[in-house]
Amino acid sequence: MSSSKNLEFEKTSFLSKSNNAFIEQMYLKFINKDSDLPESWQNYFEGIGDELNIIVKEINGPSWGAKKKVDIDELQKKIEQEDKNSLSNTPQINIGQINSSRSNEDSIKAVSMIRSYRQRGHLIAKLDPLGLLESDYLDELHPESFGFKKEDYQKKIYLGGVINKTQSNIKEILIFLKKTYCGSIGYEYMHISNPTERKWFRDRIEKSEDNMNFTKNGKEAILNKLIQAEGFEKFLHKKYVGTKRFGLDGGESLIPALEQIIKISGQSAVKEVKIGMSHRGRLNVLANVLQKSYKRIFNEFAGEINASSEEGAGDVKYHLGASSNRDFDGNSVHVSLTDNPSHLEAVNPVVLGQTRAKQFFHKDKERNKVIPILIHGDAAFAGQGVVAECFAMSGLPGHNTGGTIHIIVNNQIGFTTSPRFARSSPYPSDIAKMVDAPIIHANGDDPEAVVYAARIATEFRLKFNRDVVIDLICYRRFGHNEGDEPSFTQPLMYEKIRSHPSPVNVYGNKLIAENTITNDILESSVKEFKNLLDDQFKNAKNYKPQIEWFEGTWSAYKPEKGKDKRGITGADTKKLLEISEKINSSSEELNLHKTIIKILNSRKEAVKNGSNIDWSTAEALAFGSLLEEGYPVRLVGQDSGRGTFSQRHSVLRNQLNNSRYIPLNNISKNQKQFEVVDSFLSELAVLGFEYGYSLVEPNTLTLWEAQFGDFANGAQIVIDQFIASGERKWTRASGLVLLLPHGYEGQGPEHSSARLERFLQLCSNDNMQVMNCTTPANYFHALRRQMHRDFRKPLIMMTPKSLLRNKYCVSNLEDFNKENSFHRILWDHAVDPKSNGFIKLKKASEIKKVIMCSGKVYFDLLDAREKLKKDDVILFRIEQLYPFPAKTLVKELKPYAKNAKFYWCQEEPKNMGAWFSARDYIQWTLDTINANNREISYIGRSPDASPATGYAKRHIAQQQEIINKVFE
Incomplete structure (x- = not known):
């Protein structure tokens, strides 16, 4: 049972009939605002909110029960009498008019209707700019379904604070509900099992004073970002006719939404925002959010960057990353967009790994100094399994980043495939419900709604450290790429799109109609931006780009330094003996398994005697010596703490209370951290995460271990598109180590080969190292060489299975000393x-x-x-x-x-x-x-x-x- 469901159970388990009288007493005190009501009950009744009918049902008991029912009329009279003073102070309440309409029956029916709108109001919200989404009439959202007739619409009904009202009538309730839940934003949050989160979300949208209220400056800022977003796409479309750019046309509201997220982040002391996205709208985000210069982008369209460079093969312009410092109201936020391939959603775990590493760098234990934003396409979000894998690891201790803000740029089409063929659920966002993430659907033609959705999402992420999804429902003005003809497969949709006004026109005309701006201001703003682009375009040919990577923590690791050498990797023998004593101790208070004690003693004796040191002991000595020298170590894999073959035992369990003890974190006071993670059963997401971690932390030995070597083929996208080619394509280095158990021992086709040939086929340009070591000492030196080099290259290591205990596969202590090194x-x-x-x-x-x-x-x-x-x-x-x-x-x-x-x-x-x-x-x-x-x-x-x-x-x-x- 999840923690949130445990919490829900704890909050309702006492609702048994034996407690009815007591609950009734507490409930009366709550309604009467009695100061004697314990704080815990006050919080409970406030938290349960719209589920107060549960309490009433429990008080009354089952319909067939013999127990005397609570006399509601007497109850209401008592409430009226005891609460008369506070009610009389509320201008809109007239006690005389309430009488029977304040009955429990009407109240519960009204609350049930309100609950229905909270749950399903989004189904009839105005979310589609094109008006193509069919929203069926829902009986359960009509008052008649709850027993209210038209003549009842003006009757006063007691609500007791639900929707922030003590009392109201059906007409007023409907106006409020339709405005809140059925406008340009549709909310899905009632599936959240944690009552605190659910209540916060409900109150944020029902009680907030800033509901969709933007100042004149705020509206002009939104319009300005829309003009930049739309003007940029139109300019490219005109200057580079038919050239692929995967434009944002139709989804321009994404840009002001991102600006809002970064602005709120800055106000909340966030230091960095890591963004991952595929190619749709990427150039626009680079230009108008990360402020990559327009002239540089125009230069890339001319194909001149890196055309003669030998340092890298380069990549298409809509795969490239960038970073910049953004300043909002004096708050500086570093924003970066990660390079990615065309494999949609594959960059997601990479960005999450980068975020985790940045949080480690900033000592961000609260996970609120660095936040990730992932921007998805609708078809990919629903279709790519790595999305579910990333959600699955979002709350795990070894991979938690404190929640991701997801934005789905929902074009309502995937290449040429309509939604009904692209997913089995009503929305592409439904997969997010697996982690109880709130989902906010917003109409892309209402940028204020989109920005407001971004505001709520960011606040939720920062408060609860959990994932949240914005489903930005928009359209794609052109084909999958700008040379594609979409009418071949979607004639009706594109007939509608051709006649549909652009977001700037829609929003600009709205602001003109409400007298926020004039038509002259709108036209001059559009023209002014066009002139800026013309000027940048003229100077683009003379632009000389510079390599922006290998700065900060990477400044010591230049790619040109990458020469394969044996390296100086030996360690001081005395130090190794000290480390062995520390990590192989087995004191009585640890209450270790008797077999573990024997293993530790055997390892300690081998090191002390200077002979018969096995693979696992050598690995522990490599990790320990690096930790002592100032290099953190992060080892992640399925069952890596113990080791697939019961060989590592880096995490020891107290046999009496199951507490964990990690010897490698108990060597000395000044050592660095050894983090070992038993990952969840994923390869693609976890390997992508660790690759991302290695991109940010060159000073950390980052290792991913497959349970068996051939399991790595579940992460082949990460291996092909990132690990093997990332440096060549994007000048991004990584020192990630892959440990892949390999060897033929009669265990069948799936437990023998780590597919060594595939890695070797990917090798060229000194892009990575592939090893199959046969001595513990050589493995020791290979691991240490990763950190003692002045460059970083991925290391693919075929690790042993039977050799872990082979009598010949051992080393002497002198093989580890400073006179020795790695042997190729x-x-x-x-x-x-x-x-x-x-x-x-x-x-x-x-x-x-x-x-x-x-x-x-x-x-x-x-x-x-x-x-x-x-x-x-x-x-x-x-x-x-x-x-x-x-x-x-x-x-x-x-x-x-x-x-x-x-x-x-x-x-x-x-x-x-x-x-x-x-x-x-x-x-x-x-x-x-x-x-x-x-x-x-x-x-x-x-x-x-x-x-x-x-x-x-x-x-x-x-x-x-x-x-x-x-x-x-």
Whole structure:
């Protein structure tokens, strides 16, 4: 049961018939404003508001009960008598006129009708600028449905404060309800289960004095932003005929709405606003909200920016981001728009991750210094699963950002698809009800309504730290893009749109009619802005853009510094021993599981003895040493606290009270924070979130771990569109680490391969690192190298499963010290002077086979060679598959150039794994060393459509076949 539903249960669980008399007594005191009424009851009756009929029903009990009913007439007389003074002081109340019309029956019927409007008034609101939305007559919104006849409309009815009135009549009630709930704004908030939030929302729209009341200056400011928004689109449409810009035409009210959100944010001490949106209207937001210069945008339309730059491939103009400082009434707010691809809604979790990281940067525990705004299309909001994933994680401790303000630019069409084919719900916003988010529908042709909706939404977000949705119902004046012909598929809609006046005309004429402005002022304002654009257009060709990224926290990490080196990554041995003592302690008061105590003691002894340090211990030492050196660590994944394979145990549980203890946060007073998050069952949203986090926090080691490596394919959009190509497209660097368990152990097609080949296929321009390490020490150095470099690149790490407990997959403490570092190629155990007990290989000139491999298969080959006593086969491990260490491989292979044959061995099928990536690099190496046998041969599984077999016996047979081919 959710916390909000728990709260609701607590607030109503006492309403049992045994308490009837007591509840009646308390209710009377509440109505009488008795000072003896306890504060808790006062708050309860105020909070329950329109549900007072629940109380009356409970007082009276069931209809079939034998209990004597409350005499309502006597009750009302008593109320009249005891409350006479306060009532007589209220001018509009005439006690003599109320009498029987103040009866409980009429009151409850009226309150029920009011409740109906609160729930369903939006269904008949005037929300569609085009008038195409059909709003059926609703019986339940008509007074007759509640037993009121026309002759009853003037009768006074007691309301007891509902809709802010002590008493009223049906006619007045209807006027109020239709104005509030059925005008240019439709509200959905009655589904909110938390009564405090629901009451706040109700009071905000029913009792607020500023309901849609804008000053002359406020109206002129709204008009000015509309003129800028519309004028900008018209100018582009004229100057760049048929060019794609995905204009905001028809939805221009978005711009003043965003201005309102930023303004209120500034007044509320918000420091930053992070915006994510797709391409529709993006150029307009860049120009008129983020104040990106018009001349720069015109320059981009000419295609001149980065045309000759070698630093990046660039991206289309409606994918680019920007940032700026906006000042409202002396309050400065930093506003940024995140770069994004054409995969609609994929940028959402990225923006949320950036927001979380910024909140961490600003020490914003209340989550009110940095707020996210996500702008959606109607079809994408309803159709893209990542939207639901982001809602699902909105309240989770590891991913909470304090709520998002969502704006749906509802064009009432998706490319060419009508809403009835695009969603199964009445509104695109209905998905937001999964988290009880309030939804405000606003008519895009009424910019005051839209701005007012933005005001309420922002206030709600800042007060309750929860998601809120604005459904901006508008239209799309042109096709999906400006070269598209929409009448092919929507002839009636576009016939209507062609004759429909623009938002500036609609709102401008409204202001003229109410004498706020004159027609001359409107025309001169439009002309003045057009002249500004003409001037900017003339100077656009001479504009010289500058790269705006790599500032602030990124100033130390320039992209040109990115050269692949082993790096200085060793740690002080004494320090590692101290860290091990701290993180592997198991004091009695922790009440740990007896098996955990054994594991911790074993780890501590391994480090103390300086040998047999396993993978998980090495990882903990890497994290601990980085924390001590001033680098926070954030590790997120499904079950990452314990580890999928029960290997990590970074979060320990007290077996008596289930409290958590995190050893890595108890090393020293000056250490940085280790944050480990057991994420919810999502890949796309969570990986996108962590990528966003890494964009903002280059000083934090940010890691995402898949439960099994192949689960990463659920987040392929983030991998393809952001991680692999983000730096090349947008000059945005990331040091994100992906930990992907990989290895063939007979666990079937879904638990074997992390799809290594896909990552290698994405590699170019030194865009990321791909590794398959085979020693704990090398993993330790790889993690530390991420932070000790003066640039940031994503790291894709194939992590082990069975190797977590393999007797050969261990390291000595000296492998971690300052004399050691990361090795891109590791030598054979048999030629490693530190490895004793292995067979002695023949000298280099007598070696017949050189086997190059990567990952777990090395240990299978090593074990087989020991059993077979084959001394003429040498094994080399390629630990880093990209950037491929070709020059280092030259040095390693040169001694074997005369007599040996060269092979690549892998577990994966031939059409998978590293074969297609590695073979060309190895071929270059063989050519460089003038090898007598220059052909690189393949040993591994045959090509297959499935990554692995699901039959254990077949797996063993295939694995044995690989070994036989190596040593035959």
